[in-house]
Amino acid sequence: MDMKHLIPIFVIFFFFMPTTSASVALAPSSSNTQSFSFSKPQGDQTFFILSNDVDPKLQSICEETDYPIECLTTTIPFLDENVAIIPVSILKVEIDATHNKTKEAIDKAY
Helix, strand or coil: CCCHHHHHHHHHHHHHHHHCCCEEECCCCCCCCCEEECCCCCCCCCCCCCCCCCCHHHHHHHHCCCCHHHHHHHHHHHCCCCCCCCHHHHHHHHHHHHHHHHHHHHHHHC
């Protein structure tokens, strides 16, 4: 199944994901309603859990995101030595990673 047509959807998702917070409300049961809301993490996330060999350019790009640790941990495994460390190339790597993980999830589902 060719998933290339979903890439624009992922791009839109990544641009709007950091600016919105998710709110999920479950269908009401006979007596109560449960709701869950997820907000941005409080305070700055720090890079103390990562090794010291993280590219400083990548680190500075990820520090500017709402979720810097997630940015680094999801980007690093997909970088190769020929990728220029600029925001556009990092976005492409993130899109490719999301595309691959989505394909894996779909394959497991079927």
